[in-house]
Amino acid sequence: MNVQPRQKPEPIYAHPNLYQVVNVQNSLRLQRIETSLRNEFAAGGAGELSPIDVWPQLWLVNEWDRDAAQRLIQEATATDVEEWFCGACGEQNGGAFELCWSCRHERSAP
Structure with a gap:
């Protein structure tokens, strides 16, 4: 055994x-x-x-x-994604956000 x-x-x-x-x-x-x-x-x-x-x-x-x-x-x-900048207003957003926290513009594809 x-x-x-x-x-x-x-x-x-x-x-x-x-x-x-x-x-x-x-x-x-x-x-x-x-x-x-x-x-x-x-x-x-x-x-x-x-x-x-x-x-x-x-x-x-x-x-x-x-x-x-x-x-x-x-x-x-594994969802820790790099921060991104809004294409509409230029605001920096955390990687978890799909919409800009400032202007609510949708995140554009990298």
Whole structure:
């Protein structure tokens, strides 16, 4: 009988911004992948602890969801697009915006 050694559980996702972690958690929840949020209020420990140790973390409830969760997280976090300048008013906009925040002109194709 060939038994695989158990791997130490680790968080599926961590980020310094709680809102980013909750956004990923919501994306996973929509796909029926259950997670638990840890370190939600741990930021006050920074200084005594390493900053990365107090980042909010997502942990899988069911480890068998790991592969699907990793694919979804990669898709959800891969939307970081470079900033762009509006062709109508010249305003700089974040990559996530499809309309100019200033004049509401639609983003033109690169």
